[in-house]
Amino acid sequence: MSALEGNIDRIYAKFCRKLNMFMEQMYDAKSGLDKTFGAFNRVLRPGPLSGRRNEEVVRNRGNALAELQRNITDFRDDVVQQFEKNIARIATFLGIPTAPDEFDMNSPYRLRFDALFYRSRLIVLEESLRMLVALKDIRQTSQHTLLMTEGMRSMTISEAQVHLAALQNTIAECRSKDMKRLEAEFHLIQLCFHIVLKDAGVMSELEVDASLHKIWDLCHTYPDSAGLLANTYAAMKDHIRDVRxxxxxxxxxxxxxxxxxxxxxxxxxxxxxxxxxGTMWDSCLECGREVRKLATMDPNKLLKENDFVAAIKTQTLNGKSWRV
Ligand SMILES: [Zn+2]
Structure with a gap:
């Protein structure tokens, strides 16, 4: 391994630790919001003079992830994106004697940080919807609170629409880079924004059935990468179809x-x-093994989906044991 390769390895290890650290902080923040929701509900005040006070508590909750989100986007834009853009150029500039292919890296790190960013926005928008329900229940609400709830609702809807549309390009990027797991992950995130819009009482432009079918196809065809999301796919489908x-x-x-x-x-x-x-995975986490496609890929006719999810789980159990 050349010195440059060794450095790249260490840089990726650092990116991985950062991703993990941000994810942990994000779920701590989400669990903080869940735990304090009852208290938030109790401090909301009825009556015409309560507007400013209610706005303050709503704003505090809405900003709970603001600093973390800034840290995620700063690191993604200032470090990860710059690294991915410049590493091949640096290798050439330094005259490092390696095959050009070695530095033609198809790196998934910026996209992984994008996924993290979208997840954090989802938590905020879902929280916004939950607060809106609580605000609606206030008796004799003030004009101030009414205006605030209208503004919150409209901002939540427009942000969900913007992300839902932008994710189309992100999904296309994953496809062009053969990143099957990330492609399935972004489809799932997109469906979450669709659910936000649905819960806000607004139609989304997403073709839900086509999107679900695409994820099913990815999980089935790439069981070691996209297939790791099979359980999430099953939960998402139940949720969208109001089964559970x-x-x-x-x-x-x-x-x-x-x-x-x-x-x-x-x-x-x-x-x-x-x-x-190589320490953690037998094969690439983003593409992995491709299983032979069957002639008819209809998840409803070909294979019951519960069986399918169980089959995928069994397949992943054959890998390193901690991964499921
Ligand atoms: Zn790969």
């Missing part, structure tokens, strides 16, 4: 928790150039 409502739709954390366990010196690259930890 889940409060924590996006709990596929095992992959995220695995990243800091990488031991430097064991960085591998798959055939598409995605880096992955």
């Amino acid at each position: 409502r889940h409060t924590d739709l996006y709990s596929s954390r095992n992959v995220w928790w695995s990243w800091p366990r990488h031991t430097t010196g064991d960085l591998q690259h798959c055939k598409y150039g995605h880096p992955f930890s």
